[in-house]
Amino acid sequence: MKVNISEIPKAGLFLEEISTGKDLDLGRKDLEFNDPVKMKAAVNREYDNVLIHLSVEACGEFLCGRCLEPGNYSVKKEIDIIRPLSDGKVIDITKIARDEIILDYPLKLLCKVDCKGICAGCGNNLNKRQCVCSKEDDSNRGIEID
Ligand SMILES: [Zn+2]
Numbered sequence: 371m372k373v374n375i376s377e378i379p380k381a382g383l384f385l386e387e388i389s390t391g392k393d394l395d396l397g398r399k400d401l402e403f404n405d406p407v408k409m410k411a412a413v414n415r416e417y418d419n420v421l422i423h424l425s426v427e428a429c430g431e432f433l434c435g436r437c438l439e440p441g442n443y444s445v446k447k448e449i450d451i452i453r454p455l456s457d458g459k460v461i462d463i464t465k466i467a468r469d470e471i472i473l474d475y476p477l478k479l480l481c482k483v484d485c486k487g488i489c490a491g492c493g494n495n496l497n498k499r500q501c502v503c504s505k506e507d508d509s510n511r512g513i514e515i516d
Pocket residue numbers: 434435436437438439480481482485486487
């Protein structure tokens with residue numbers, strides 16, 4: 371959604387757009403947006419500025435960076451933006467919304483903050499099961515001694 375500043379009526383404008391993660395180029399190697407991305411914007415002119423109240427909603431899916439379990443990453447944001455009229459004739463609100471979503475991406479996507487990950491030795495998901503490496507080591511040692 372784009373707004374031509376000269377076409378904003380006195381009463382303001384309300385814009386709505388439903389897009390996809392693909393169209394918005396939101397995907398990251400470890401994060402996919404398969405659900406629709408919803409954007410709404412109320413646009414008003416005030417003196418020498420354009421005021422935009424933007425709301426963005428998106429939900430992505432990822433595999434946890436530690437244990438590889440699937441997780442959901444949801445974005446829900448309400449932002450107020452002020453642009454001076456001198457900035458140009460057209461404001462690309464979709465691009466602003468996209469930038470807002472990407473801005474919040476965490477460096478590493480985890481199923482939970484304290485995810486224990488997978489043991490490199492026994493391959494167990496340590497959130498669900500205990501590591502069995504040390505037990506195996508003990509039994510091996512037992513066999514050697516015998
Ligand atoms: Zn995890």
